[in-house]
Amino acid sequence: MxxxxxxxxxxxxxxxxxxxxxxxxxxxxxxxxxxxxxxxAEHAIRHLLMQTFDRPEERLAVEPVVVRGRHAIAGWIQGPRGGRALLRQDEHGRWQVLLCAGEALRTAPLLRESGVPAAEATALAAALAEAEKGLPTGRAALLSTFEGVVRISGKDPHGHHGHHGH
Known part of the structure; x- marks a missing residue:
């Protein structure tokens, strides 16, 4: 060994x-x-987000991370802004960031619209609400400062690819 x-x-x-x-x-x-x-899975997701978005001049904090099935939501704060990332685990076990959003990712409808099965969407939304209860008030509020929905990677259920905002 x-x-x-x-x-x-x-x-x-x-x-x-x-x-x-x-x-x-x-x-x-x-x-x-x-x-x-x-x-x-939580460790792999934190590692992916840190490796991708952390910068020495503006550190990334990732918390909370909730995983249900092959999908996860990770809260993130970088400088004065924050948001939430929706991730999916591919067939090889690798996690991909599908989209970033703010308050909209707290509810099952956007999750279902993004291809998350209904049961997983409901479980993710409930787990996220529970996890965010443990965050300090100011920190939890920062997670909702991200405006709109930005698709990062993967294929969305409507057949669009790549980076675009909604």
């Missing part, structure tokens, strides 16, 4: 312990087998 494998296992153990302590209510509501997968 090489050093990378050992460190990865240690990190997973630490992440699992932290998540179980910090999210005991959420973790208790999910089957035990899904908790490690959810924690790994």
């Amino acid at each position: 090489n050093l990378h494998s050992i460190l990865r296992r240690m990190l997973h153990g630490v992440l699992l312990a932290c998540a179980l302590c910090a999210n005991s209510i959420t973790a208790a509501a999910e089957p035990p087998a899904s908790v490690p997968a959810r924690i790994e």
Whole structure:
């Protein structure tokens, strides 16, 4: 076993312990087998967003991240602005940012319009509302400062590709 494998296992153990302590209510509501997968997905999503959007002159903060099925919503704050990103896990297990929005991503209709199955959309919206309750008031308000809906990647259900705003 090489050093990378050992460190990865240690990190997973630490992440699992932290998540179980910090999210005991959420973790208790999910089957035990899904908790490690959810924690790994949250870590991968944070890593993707940090790698893509973090800048030394304007640091990115990613919180909260909620995952249901193959979809996730991540709240983000960068400087004086914030928003939410909708992500989808592809068939190879990689996460892609589909779109960014503000308040609209808190509700199931935009999620369904963006191709999220109805049950996942409802579960995501509920999980996000619960996760955002734990954020400080000013921080939670920043997540809704993003205006409009901007599609980032992937194919939307209406057949449009690439970057465009709504």
